[in-house]
Amino acid sequence: GAVVSQHPSWVICKSGTSVKIECRSLDFQATTMFWYRQFPKQSLMLMATSNEGSKATYEQGVEKDKFLINHASLTLSTLTVTSAHPEDSSFYICSANDRLVEGPQHFGDGTRLSIL
Amino acid sequence: AQSVSQHNHHVILSEAASLELGCNYSYGGTVNLFWYVQYPGQHLQLLLKYFSGDPLVKGIKGFEAEFIKSKFSFNLRKPSVQWSDTAEYFCAVNAVGNNRLAFGKGNQVVVIP
Numbered sequence: 035g036a037v038v039s040q041h042p043s044w045v046i047c048k049s050g051t052s053v054k055i056e057c058r059s060l061d062f063q064a065t066t067m068f069w070y071r072q073f074p075k076q077s078l079m080l081m082a083t084s085n086e087g088s089k090a091t092y093e094q095g096v097e098k099d100k101f102l103i104n105h106a107s108l109t110l111s112t113l114t115v116t117s118a119h120p121e122d123s124s125f126y127i128c129s130a131n132d133r134l135v136e137g138p139q140h141f142g143d144g145t146r147l148s149i150l
Numbered sequence: 151a152q153s154v155s156q157h158n159h160h161v162i163l164s165e166a167a168s169l170e171l172g173c174n175y176s177y178g179g180t181v182n183l184f185w186y187v188q189y190p191g192q193h194l195q196l197l198l199k200y201f202s203g204d205p206l207v208k209g210i211k212g213f214e215a216e217f218i219k220s221k222f223s224f225n226l227r228k229p230s231v232q233w234s235d236t237a238e239y240f241c242a243v244n245a246v247g248n249n250r251l252a253f254g255k256g257n258q259v260v261v262i263p
Contacts (some may be wrong), residue, residue, distance in 0.1 A: 038193075066249055075159070077240065077255040127194070131249055136201075138184055139251060141194035 036062050038130050040142030048150055049120060055113045055145045057084075057128030063108035064130035068139065069101070072125040084111040108133070118149045154175035155256035163187050165233055170221055171226040171257045173215075173241035175197050180246040183224040188238045188256075197239070200224065211235070233263045 037060040042130050045053055057067055065086045069079040082103055083091040090103035100122075111130075121131040125146050129139035155174045163169060185197040187263065198209025205217040215226045224241060241254040 066253070068161040068249075070253075075258075078156075078251075078253045080250060082251070083250060127252075129194075129239045138199050139249070140196075141186075 035084060036129065036130075036132055036140040038140045038142040040128055040145055042145060043143055044146045045150075046148045047118065050117055051116055053115045053147060055126055055128075055147075057111045057113070057130070057142055059109045059130045059132075059140070062130075062132040062140075063134070064111075064142075065133045067105060067111040067128055067130045069103065069111075069113050070127045070129070072127060072144070079129060081113075084113075085096065086111075115147065119146070120149045123147055123149045152181065152245060152252045154241050154252050154254035156239075156241055156257055158241075159258060161254060161257055161259045163231060163259075164185050166230050167261075169226075169228045169231045169235070169259065171224065171239055171241075171259075173224045173254060174221050174243075175221075175224070175241075175243045177243065178247060181243050182246060183215075183217060184242040184251070185209065185213070185224070185226050186240045186242060188240065190237070192245045194240065197226070201211065231259075231261050235259060235262050 039058045041056045067084040069081045072078045081096045084103045084105040086105045105111040127144040130140045153176050183200040186194045187197045188194050198207050200207045200217045208214045239257045242251045244251045
């Protein structure tokens, strides 16, 4: 089946640093990838849609300059949390659609980000 | 924009009991509907989906869901649960032609052996 790999799975860093999270589709190509944020005991909240070769589309209330998204190839999207602060601590999940097959999104394992 | 409601966030039941999780959405247009499951420590996995056709959809591991358009519902059912069904279950919806998914808050299901 379609596999989405997310790296790193867990990161702890100091306040003020920037953190990059990678999302890769391993056996399919994805023109569109999605970034979600999940707080404890809450639902997944869509942050942005990552579009290969063009700018990401951000949901209302999500700061573009805070959460930088780059989708440089059909198999890789990155989310960079810039100047991270403790309130950015969360579980970040990416997903991707196979561009050749109509179907559901395939999800990565998620990245737990802890900012001290 | 569409929204999804899931009630009874915590569900505890014994093995062999029947399970039904409610999902209601709000959107006036045509939708695709999904149930995802997240086992402890694992990523989200697709249980079943509805795009069109027979409103009664059968998924993996004995799960099924029924789309009732008039009620804007897509409830998930399993006649007899097992301990291994302990997980969090999410209902999700997207408008046809738009891949952006809206998720419900999830149901934490615990099956007691």
